């Protein structure tokens with residue numbers, strides 16, 4: 264009798280464990296703070312792109328975005344228009360939402376990722392059907408960069 268009780272108990276614990284393992288998919292919106300200047304129209308479009316991809320955006324309009332870049336280790340080579348902060352990372356410029364999710368899932372040892380400049384066809388920089396080839400670069404505190412992902416010209 265004791266054995267049966269023990270077995271039942273372990274089964275219950277085990278099934279509880281299995282259920283915990285397949286806990287609900289994490290669909291909670293991702294908090295992100297976007298620092299940008301008031302006059303930046305393409306930044307506003309990028310914010311819309313984030314909102315459409317389950318980000319909870321704090322739109323932080325500043326007169327001086329450059330000091331935020333300096334403070335967070337964004338070099339002039341990595342710089343673009345807006346500077347976003349998410350999950351301990353810096354996201355600079357028109358980075359696709361899918362790359363931000365990839366960054367948060369893979370947690371590389373970098374400061375953040377950037378699409379330097381403002382290539383046409385990136386999210387928020389749509390220009391009809393035109394898309395420049397562009398790369399999303401990761402950058403670290405030693406100014407080392409790596410290709411994080413890349414997109415073909417269209």
Ligand SMILES: [Cu+2]
Pocket residue numbers: 305306344345357381387
């Ligand atoms: Cu821009």
